Ligand SMILES: Nc1ncnc2c1ncn2[C@@H]1O[C@H](COP(=O)(O)OP(=O)(O)O)[C@@H](O)[C@H]1O
């Protein structure tokens with residue numbers, strides 16, 4: 001069923017000056033799934049994200065989104081198509097308020113983002129929706145705070161709220177629980193589960209607890225290439241995976 | 252906030268009576284450089300772009316205004332608008348080439364392109380080379396108000412400054428300004444939210460160039476001549492100094508910085524001669540080492556600490 005597949009890569013390759021970081025990766029992400037991309041450090045997971053969102057240009061290979069070839073597009077175009085990513089290192093606008101962070105994402109759809117003669121009070125119309133989004137990630141009481149002052153876990157939650165503001169069809173999350181304490185990991189996990197209700201999530205995640213609990217499909221990457229693919233129960237028993245990855249993980 | 256309104260009204264009143272106390276040409280010079288620095292600050296302070304060739308917009312507009320008024324007989328208001336548009340157009344060309352790169356490369360490309368224009372001005376016959384474009388008549392504003400009178404001109408220059416300052420203030424506090432701040436804060440994230448950051452940077456660059464041009468054209472009218480100095484990279488450096496000293500990314504910082512530097516230069520020029528350069532250098536070092544937020548930035552931080560607000 002071709003239409004069931006929201007994102008597909010064909011023989012994706014990325015070389016950095018002769019070093020092959022991503023090697024012939026063909027991925028299929030099914031609509032509505034939470035798809036986890038796992039693998040040891042340096043396996044090429046972040047690079048795959050950069051290729052999918054065109055922050056890096058693939059050396060070879062193709063990317064299809066909803067059956068359309070998006071390989072030649074620019075990153076901002078990809079985002080406007082509904083593929084929105086987060087970053088491995090927290091991606092907030094530190095000196096804007098928490099509310100403004102979400103509003104930046106909401107504002108684009110108004111089509112007034114080039115209007116330098118218009119007062120930013122126009123944007124107050126977005127506050128209601130922004131507060132809803134903040135409430136979804138438990139940040140409504142932080143709305144007026146300058147983002148740089150938020151604790152780390154909250155910043156990551158804000159990132160998710162900002163990403164959700166765009167109502168992406170496909171959300172790419174790069175290690176959403178990295179560096180978080182135990183409770184925060186649980187919160188973010190539940191949050192991802194919750195927001196995946198009517199969209200697709202592709203996430204890089206090191207925490208095997210999270211992966212086992214919420215992902216429908218797992219792709220294991222090692223040295224740039226796909227090592228195994230399938231549901232957690234299957235993949236975790238694969239001897240090649242155990243050797244390449246499970247043995248070295250801290251989780 | 253109402254206190255802000257009162258503050259602005261007070262400053263405006265002060266500026267209206269200033270020529271009764273201070274030599275109007277000095278205040279006009281300060282206003283021109285303050286506008287130049289505000290335009291520069293729109294880029295460095297609110298978009299995170301360091302243009303190191305900004306004087307070329309000041310200088311180019313100075314020549315365009317001078318030539319169109321003196322040779323083509325443009326009335327002053329038209330000469331200024333035309334010059335600002337010319338600077339904006341040049342900004343579009345230089346900006347389009349430079350924004351493909353970021354950081355130090357961006358700065359170097361703006362510098363290199365500005366240098367090329369500088370040598371063009373040095374050679375081109377209409378600029379008068381080292382002598383400058385002299386004897387530009389100030390003319391009559393809208394055919395009525397005689398700008399040869401320093402006081403008349405002062406109020407015209409003040410009006411230009413207030414308009415441009417308002418425009419910059421509005422730009423900073425507009426939906427566009429929000430996107431600029433987002434780009435300054437985290438460019439990759441702004442892209443991932445679907446913003447074509449290059450287009451936003453380019454518009455900011457063009458606006459900044461046009462307003463810097465307005466400053467240069469106005470300056471030509473004030474001094475009745477356009478000079479190579481305004482297009483020289485020294486002047487590009489000076490605007491960096493003014494902005495840093497006053498407080499980059501603050502609304503009033505560039506104004507305070509420009510006023511301080513111009514006044515100092517004015518006071519010191521006959522007393523210490525070329526030592527002025529050394530003093531400016533020392534100010535720069537002290538500013539960068541000791542109070543990095545600049546005068547307005549540091550005062551703002553102090554105020555916040557004392558009132559206990561964020
Ligand atoms: N821009 C780059 N230039 C050169 N090498 C890179 C670049 N980005 C990533 N790499 C290399 O590619 C490999 C994969 O990196 P990455 O995708 O970040 O791994 P992961 O996210 O799986 O930990 C690493 O060896 C890394 O050093």
Ligand SMILES: [Mg+2]
Pocket residue numbers: 045046047088
């Ligand atoms: Mg990574």
